[in-house]
Amino acid sequence: MRVLLINPNISDSVSDLIRAEAQRSASPGTQVEVLTARFGVAYIETRFEALIGAYAAAQLAAEHCARADAIVVAAFGDPGLGGLREVMPVPVTGMTEAALASAHLLGHRISIIAISQRIQAWYREVVEACGFGPRLASIRALDRPISAIGGVQQEHAQALKALAERAVAEDGAEVIILAGAPLAGLARSLHGQLPVPVVDGVSSAVRHAETLAALKPGRALRGSFAMPPAKPHAGLPDAIARLLDSSR
Amino acid sequence: MRVLLINPNISDSVSDLIRAEAQRSASPGTQVEVLTARFGVAYIETRFEALIGAYAAAQLAAEHCARADAIVVAAFGDPGLGGLREVMPVPVTGMTEAALASAHLLGHRISIIAISQRIQAWYREVVEACGFGPRLASIRALDRPISAIGGVQQEHAQALKALAERAVAEDGAEVIILAGAPLAGLARSLHGQLPVPVVDGVSSAVRHAETLAALKPGRALRGSFAMPPAKPHAGLPDAIARLLDSSR
Amino acid sequence: MRVLLINPNISDSVSDLIRAEAQRSASPGTQVEVLTARFGVAYIETRFEALIGAYAAAQLAAEHCARADAIVVAAFGDPGLGGLREVMPVPVTGMTEAALASAHLLGHRISIIAISQRIQAWYREVVEACGFGPRLASIRALDRPISAIGGVQQEHAQALKALAERAVAEDGAEVIILAGAPLAGLARSLHGQLPVPVVDGVSSAVRHAETLAALKPGRALRGSFAMPPAKPHAGLPDAIARLLDSSR
Amino acid sequence: MRVLLINPNISDSVSDLIRAEAQRSASPGTQVEVLTARFGVAYIETRFEALIGAYAAAQLAAEHCARADAIVVAAFGDPGLGGLREVMPVPVTGMTEAALASAHLLGHRISIIAISQRIQAWYREVVEACGFGPRLASIRALDRPISAIGGVQQEHAQALKALAERAVAEDGAEVIILAGAPLAGLARSLHGQLPVPVVDGVSSAVRHAETLAALKPGRALRGSFAMPPAKPHAGLPDAIARLLDSSR
Amino acid sequence: MRVLLINPNISDSVSDLIRAEAQRSASPGTQVEVLTARFGVAYIETRFEALIGAYAAAQLAAEHCARADAIVVAAFGDPGLGGLREVMPVPVTGMTEAALASAHLLGHRISIIAISQRIQAWYREVVEACGFGPRLASIRALDRPISAIGGVQQEHAQALKALAERAVAEDGAEVIILAGAPLAGLARSLHGQLPVPVVDGVSSAVRHAETLAALKPGRALRGSFAMPPAKPHAGLPDAIARLLDSSR
Amino acid sequence: MRVLLINPNISDSVSDLIRAEAQRSASPGTQVEVLTARFGVAYIETRFEALIGAYAAAQLAAEHCARADAIVVAAFGDPGLGGLREVMPVPVTGMTEAALASAHLLGHRISIIAISQRIQAWYREVVEACGFGPRLASIRALDRPISAIGGVQQEHAQALKALAERAVAEDGAEVIILAGAPLAGLARSLHGQLPVPVVDGVSSAVRHAETLAALKPGRALRGSFAMPPAKPHAGLPDAIARLLDSSR
Incomplete structure (x- = not known):
């Protein structure tokens, strides 16, 4: 099982802390991978910074979701979590x-x-x-x-x-x-x-992500966590555009 | 007085509707300007689309806020409103x-x-x-x-x-x-x-934006709607980077 | 536009303060008028005093509503506001x-x-x-x-x-x-x-009263803010009696 | 023990119903008395009618409280109850x-x-x-x-x-x-x-009024149900004026 | 009228206090009886102790309910109250x-x-x-x-x-x-x-128990306070087993 | 790791279902054990039945907790869970x-x-x-x-x-x-x-029990989930008495 943790901030030193604790807490047989945002701030304290981190996390998640069994938004405050849960093909959780x-x-x-x-x-x-x-x-x-x-x-x-x-x-x-x-x-x-x-x-998110991947509760095909309805879009990063088009 | 309305979607036809109603409802002497997102979807129905619209609106607001007396996020659901209220130098409201x-x-x-x-x-x-x-x-x-x-x-x-x-x-x-x-x-x-x-x-947002600009309640210097504390950032659009640096 | 502010207390000195701030905050073209309760207390601090102020305000509102575009209950606590909203022919708001x-x-x-x-x-x-x-x-x-x-x-x-x-x-x-x-x-x-x-x-109430009068959202003909159903009454001041009979 | 029930409406036929049920449900030794409002409407359905009934009930209560051990506001909705609880020298309850x-x-x-x-x-x-x-x-x-x-x-x-x-x-x-x-x-x-x-x-109110009178929990001398602080007043019915002055 | 108070603790000294206050506060003609739990702790401070007290109270209530007009769970916290209300043939209340x-x-x-x-x-x-x-x-x-x-x-x-x-x-x-x-x-x-x-x-519970017994509001035959549906059981004290079987 | 599931009902057929699903959902290396209440009803639908099931579960838990790494109250509704969490030496959860x-x-x-x-x-x-x-x-x-x-x-x-x-x-x-x-x-x-x-x-409870046992969050020594304070007791089953005395 592969759990992908996305640090929505630009701080590699924090990604190192996340990786270390994720590895200590994961079950045997679980691989953890930690990605760091390509743009944003050092750490999120405010709604505006969370707005940025959510978009940065969304790009990374769109690019890398295909090879994950579960995804973790690895900042307390869970920027972008609700949105990612709609579009990701695997379970997503957040530290909060x-x-x-x-x-x-x-x-x-x-x-x-x-x-x-x-x-x-x-x-x-x-x-x-x-x-x-x-x-x-x-x-x-x-x-x-x-x-x-x-x-x-x-x-x-x-x-x-x-x-x-x-x-x-x-x-x-x-x-x-x-x-x-x-x-x-x-x-x-x-x-x-x-x-x-x-x-x-981090340890809670890794373990709960494993549980969701193991129990296979199924994906939302209806309701507010199903894929957004297909509609025109423009100017989006390729990986996000492909995700949105996948619901057509 | 100049009220800036930001449509966080890419739909020019909706921007036209916003502009028409904003002009009908504004007080004499108020100028309204409507901007359309450069990227995003045709209309926001979901959390993920709102996450995108919030970032698109933030870029426009950062670029154009200097010449506005008040700003309106012109989509019901108010994507990005809380974050913008932290960083904008003028009052911000949203349709919801x-x-x-x-x-x-x-x-x-x-x-x-x-x-x-x-x-x-x-x-x-x-x-x-x-x-x-x-x-x-x-x-x-x-x-x-x-x-x-x-x-x-x-x-x-x-x-x-x-x-x-x-x-x-x-x-x-x-x-x-x-x-x-x-x-x-x-x-x-x-x-x-x-x-x-x-x-x-739209008409509520325009009138309330005028009222906030007229009554001059003052800007938040403390609490959760003050500017985010200065901190390292990377890879952000210039206008957003300048906004964040303005709190140094 | 004429905004009527009703001080539900007997204090003329407070009515003067209300009038001054109302005039400072009103839009150009808005006339403000302030009335002072004929009976009651100097200022309301309690539920019992509010009960008195509500009745005093109701009498003044019933007598003077015909020449107003909007009415303000000009005491924080809004004594009588919910009741007045049912029977007044124009929008009513309160300071709270x-x-x-x-x-x-x-x-x-x-x-x-x-x-x-x-x-x-x-x-x-x-x-x-x-x-x-x-x-x-x-x-x-x-x-x-x-x-x-x-x-x-x-x-x-x-x-x-x-x-x-x-x-x-x-x-x-x-x-x-x-x-x-x-x-x-x-x-x-x-x-x-x-x-x-x-x-x-006071300034909030004046500006919001103007907005309600300008946007013309319409009067409640159904629901709990429509006129009370016609029914027998006795012993009421003439202006109140006429208001209640207007729903017949 | 004497329980005073105040019908805040002008309907004698309803006062008769109240009296009959009050007598059937009172304990041996309890006397019940029912008073009917001197002004108001036939029955209260709205906030505005309740505002009137509250003032009518307040006048009756002020006039007659001296000879009661407990008072009941005898209309569902309890018009004026909170205010009366502040000023009455005996326990007050309401039907709701x-x-x-x-x-x-x-x-x-x-x-x-x-x-x-x-x-x-x-x-x-x-x-x-x-x-x-x-x-x-x-x-x-x-x-x-x-x-x-x-x-x-x-x-x-x-x-x-x-x-x-x-x-x-x-x-x-x-x-x-x-x-x-x-x-x-x-x-x-x-x-x-x-x-x-x-x-x-009615029966609940009579029995609970008896209980409050019997258990003697004590009167509020502090907090929001104590007597309103003394202050200037004008134009009030004598009984109400005397009540308010009693806190001097 | 007979009101049965059940002390769900083993403390006879507390039962004495309960009895004394119950007798002082009961109406003329009301007999109060106080029972003490046969097993449990000296006084309940925790959920686990309440779990024990609830079961001890249930046994006493099942054994003695036939000769009571109303029952009081005589510990603040009301252990077992909701359950007893389902199965007792008379009104039950608790101190809280x-x-x-x-x-x-x-x-x-x-x-x-x-x-x-x-x-x-x-x-x-x-x-x-x-x-x-x-x-x-x-x-x-x-x-x-x-x-x-x-x-x-x-x-x-x-x-x-x-x-x-x-x-x-x-x-x-x-x-x-x-x-x-x-x-x-x-x-x-x-x-x-x-x-x-x-x-x-204690005095509140005794007086309210009397009121419930006097007003005869009726027993629940439907909804969540009706008798539990009949079903197999095993190993229960006789009195409880008889109560549960009474719904067959 | 050993997870103990306690069925607070007398139904062996349900215990079989619990055991089968627990085994299917447990991680490799986890042993599950299912115990069935010695007294009670076939299935709990009501507060009174839950009161019985809580006491039955408490006895089994007290007797068997020493050889478990985590305990599950295996009935939806979690009878007795809050109490057990106070006294058990290992994590406890419930199906709800x-x-x-x-x-x-x-x-x-x-x-x-x-x-x-x-x-x-x-x-x-x-x-x-x-x-x-x-x-x-x-x-x-x-x-x-x-x-x-x-x-x-x-x-x-x-x-x-x-x-x-x-x-x-x-x-x-x-x-x-x-x-x-x-x-x-x-x-x-x-x-x-x-x-x-x-x-x-069942599968959620087993997996979350494993997580709690693995992450070792620590036991409550203060607050409302610490052991009940020591106090006199009488008439309790030996295992429960020993548990309560362990806090001395």
């Missing part, structure tokens, strides 16, 4: 919805630990759009400048752990999600150090 | 949120009349993300093939009116929104023929 | 719902700054009845005695600004509404001094 | 909130059977303001002209029973509320004829 | 839902004062399952070891009162529920000492 | 929450196909308690007598498929859950025959 699926099985009230103050509003919108708003105990975030996005978990490990502890003590969190691809693997290194279960987006 | 603002002042339960079955799920998601889910009485839509997107309101006027009548009689609608830029102007031609108030997206 | 309509176009999370502690619970009920509960970041209010209701914005300008700043910093407000007719005009004088957009009820 | 309190103890999904189509939207708003919206299975209503409001339960008994049966079979109702003072006593005469528990507003 | 019914008639925002930190999450789930989540201002709880469950209200009376005062001052509580059978009677002894109405679960 | 976790990754609006009319209300309560109420498109159920619970999927396969098709066509379902252990394996045999993805509870 996969982490929420795991957390949902471990407790009722969920807190998210994030890397920047600004990112919180966007995360909240995504969680609410998933329908998990009422289960969100809090989002807590670092309030420090990020010197290098690939090093944020090393640089701020104690602060991130402290945020999780406060989420448990003050917000009633029953499960912690360590959010953001730059934190991939941190849940593993904090194992046993927090008083509630801890969930990581 | 503007129509909802008008409808909110006219009744409690709102029904939306749409041009295709498929488009309904995406509209519902957008309305819910605006927080108007509990006020949505129904979405009703044509169930017929669309031969030419610019001619849908002529071709199907009676069917659209009948859908609105059923929304009132069966769903308890207290206000009707005729949704989609291809229906721009239809509310005006149906005046007096429906038993509840009728709202049009 | 109009301010919410403006705020909805500027950001997602909205905070309201109010003049007294007691008034907050009533405001919250009204906002929730409008369906905007989930978008309410907070209500913050002065905690000081009000020596003269017409002078509250002069006397407490710094405290009101400080409340708005705390709403942004601590509650995540993306838009601020300065609530209450006694604060009419304060948004204008605070222009540029707050880090998020600021909305005023 | 009392019927909901009873229904809440009998099942989860509640349907309301009403006397007219038009009345449904107002009932729904009141139920939602009580926080019972998610428990409302449906509101079903007669669709026939009402020849005399005091005779509606005789004239339409079979149709009302059929509506209740459909609410159970088609809407999943687990409890039925027969709504509206004109239906007072109907639950009693339908006893054993419906397949789920049936609740009546 | 009864206290909520009383509180609902006294104010909108409700705070619950509880005896332990751990118990809060379970209480919140029960309140939300009742549909009262949006009306819950807060749950506040003692943070001290409980030396003897029957003595908690004596030992911690001042701390409990202080929690209630903070709920009013800081959380906006308009009504206080003193939760938990170990606090039965405390509302009575705090009479006049708190600035908002105070509700007790 | 696991099926919802899978469905959540495949579409937004979810319909559940069930085996009996009566079972629907209980399923709805469980889904709402999981927080998935807003994503539930519908529950549709067979309306026919069940001759043998273990044969329901053979006997009614066409009717079940037709219900799923109606859920898609009429309710807007984007994902179908075939609910109830008696339907274990049906999703597999309907593969490719429905126009949207189809989810099965």
Whole structure:
């Protein structure tokens, strides 16, 4: 089985973190491949940056989907996920919805630990759009400048752990999600150090992608996740144009 | 005052409808300008098409915002609106949120009349993300093939009116929104023929854009609608890159 | 165009503030007229006072509606608005719902700054009845005695600004509404001094009333905002009795 | 113990129905008294009529509260209830909130059977303001002209029973509320004829009023149900003016 | 009339408190009887303990229901209530839902004062399952070891009162529920000492049980509170087996 | 890895279906074991039956948890799940929450196909308690007598498929859950025959249990899913008593 993870940002250092955790968490026999966006920003904190990342991810997914059994949008916030689910021939998931699926099985009230103050509003919108708003105990975030996005978990490990502890003590969190691809693997290194279960987006997404590929629930031929109806288009990248024409 | 309307689709015939209704509804002294996306699809019905339209609209907005007093995303569903609101130097609104603002002042339960079955799920998601889910009485839509997107309101006027009548009689609608830029102007031609108030997206968006420009509520310098924090980027169109760098 | 603003309280000093801001914010060609309740209290803070103000406003509206193109209930909390919308021959709006309509176009999370502690619970009920509960970041209010209701914005300008700043910093407000007719005009004088957009009820209501009058969405002939069915009545003021009989 | 029931409408025939059911359902030792509004309409179906009934009920309550142990607003929809709860020296309840309190103890999904189509939207708003919206299975209503409001339960008994049966079979109702003072006593005469528990507003209100008077939970001295803060007023009926001044 | 109260815990000292308050609050002519669980824990704080208490209560209810006019599950949290309502031949209520019914008639925002930190999450789930989540201002709880469950209200009376005062001052509580059978009677002894109405679960449950028995709303023969359909069973206590077979 | 599935009903024929599907869906190297309740009913349709099944499942889980890596409550409705999650030393999931976790990754609006009319209300309560109420498109159920619970999927396969098709066509379902252990394996045999993805509870639960055991998110030491605080108990089965004492 081949799981394709698409980093919708231009940061190779984060792609390395994603790849390492994906390989550690994949089942025997699963191959993971990580792609990095060709254009965009270093890391997405806002709706506008997510809009860019969604388009960048869509191009990569269109180009590479033919050789994947499942696809993961490998940024917390899942830019472009709903759209990709309509057009991809294989199951697609994202780090946010996969982490929420795991957390949902471990407790009722969920807190998210994030890397920047600004990112919180966007995360909240995504969680609410998933329908998990009422289960969100809090989002807590670092309030420090990020010197290098690939090093944020090393640089701020104690602060991130402290945020999780406060989420448990003050917000009633029953499960912690360590959010953001730059934190991939941190849940593993904090194992046993927090008083509630801890969930990581990359490992959850890889395992759930495997499950979807294994259980073969079938593709949507009707409803809002079926292929968009065929219609005129112009000026689109070839791979996207071919995808859209495949529904004719 | 200059209001810029951006059609995130490639359909010039729909841009013509938008322009005509915008000019009819603008206040004296307001100039309206309508731009058409350089790439994308004929009309957006799905999340994936909205993802494309959002990026196309973002490029046009970045290129032309300097000479506008307010900007309108001129497709129902408001692709890219949240992101544009973060980065544009002037107020931005969209047809959905503007129509909802008008409808909110006219009744409690709102029904939306749409041009295709498929488009309904995406509209519902957008309305819910605006927080108007509990006020949505129904979405009703044509169930017929669309031969030419610019001619849908002529071709199907009676069917659209009948859908609105059923929304009132069966769903308890207290206000009707005729949704989609291809229906721009239809509310005006149906005046007096429906038993509840009728709202049009283009005219609502133009008038509300004028109001925002006139009342000068101020720009967000903090919170989730302030400019994204400066960070590395690569491969972006020049106008977008300049916008992002303007926050440095 | 003539917009009639009804102050449902007995305070002429507040009517003066309403008139001044209404004139400043109206479009060229719009005449504004402000009426003051003949009975009631100095300013409404509670449900019981709102019940009185609603009846006082209804009498004035019934007497004067014939010469108006649109009517505004000019107290935050909109006493009597839903009822008036049923019976008035022209569009009616209120300061709360109009301010919410403006705020909805500027950001997602909205905070309201109010003049007294007691008034907050009533405001919250009204906002929730409008369906905007989930978008309410907070209500913050002065905690000081009000020596003269017409002078509250002069006397407490710094405290009101400080409340708005705390709403942004601590509650995540993306838009601020300065609530209450006694604060009419304060948004204008605070222009540029707050880090998020600021909305005023009177100017929003005047502009939205103009828009409703201009777009002519049509009157409700069916549903819950149509005229009440004819039925026996007794003991009512003449103007109200005539209104109710007009549906026969 | 003396329970005062205030009919906020001018219909003596409905007051008779209220009185009869109140006497049948009161505990031994409880005296019931029913007052009829001096002005208003025959029966409230709309927000505007409720605005009038609220003011009429407030006058009667202010005049007569001194000799009551508890007060009931005896119209479904509870016009003025929230305001009266602030100013009355004894517990106050209404037919809607009392019927909901009873229904809440009998099942989860509640349907309301009403006397007219038009009345449904107002009932729904009141139920939602009580926080019972998610428990409302449906509101079903007669669709026939009402020849005399005091005779509606005789004239339409079979149709009302059929509506209740459909609410159970088609809407999943687990409890039925027969709504509206004109239906007072109907639950009693339908006893054993419906397949789920049936609740009546008058008897629920009388019994719950007795319970509140007996358990003596105490009066609100703080929060939004305490007396309104003292402030200038003018032109109010004497009894209301005295009530408001009592908080000085 | 005979009201049967079932303490789903093994604590006789708490049963004594329940009995005393039930007798004080019952109407003349009502006999109250209190039963104590034969197996289980000293007091329920968690879902697992509630699961045990529900089964213990079900056995007692099945054995003793024939001689009761109404049954009360006499632990806050109402373990087993929904299930018992399906199978009991008489009305059943519980301390939580009864206290909520009383509180609902006294104010909108409700705070619950509880005896332990751990118990809060379970209480919140029960309140939300009742549909009262949006009306819950807060749950506040003692943070001290409980030396003897029957003595908690004596030992911690001042701390409990202080929690209630903070709920009013800081959380906006308009009504206080003193939760938990170990606090039965405390509302009575705090009479006049708190600035908002105070509700007790045992007295509310007894009075509402009387009302349900008196008003005779009828038993559910259809819907989700009718008897479970007959089906094979094995290994059940005799009284429960007989109950289930009674639907054949 | 060893996954223990507990059928909280007495039906060995259903345990056989559970075992067969669990074995088909487990990863290589996973051993599945299925236990059948020693007391209870043939299949749970109601809250009262769930109360019994929860206690029966708790006894089996307490007796056998020491040799499991993860536990599954193998009845849709998940009787006892929340309680077991507090006391078990390994991850626990249930068929409902696991099926919802899978469905959540495949579409937004979810319909559940069930085996009996009566079972629907209980399923709805469980889904709402999981927080998935807003994503539930519908529950549709067979309306026919069940001759043998273990044969329901053979006997009614066409009717079940037709219900799923109606859920898609009429309710807007984007994902179908075939609910109830008696339907274990049906999703597999309907593969490719429905126009949207189809989810099965047993296979979802087994795969998610494996994922939880593999990712090792850690056990709750604080919050509402930690072990219940130690306290007196009496009369409990040995295995349960030992579990509760293990927190001392």
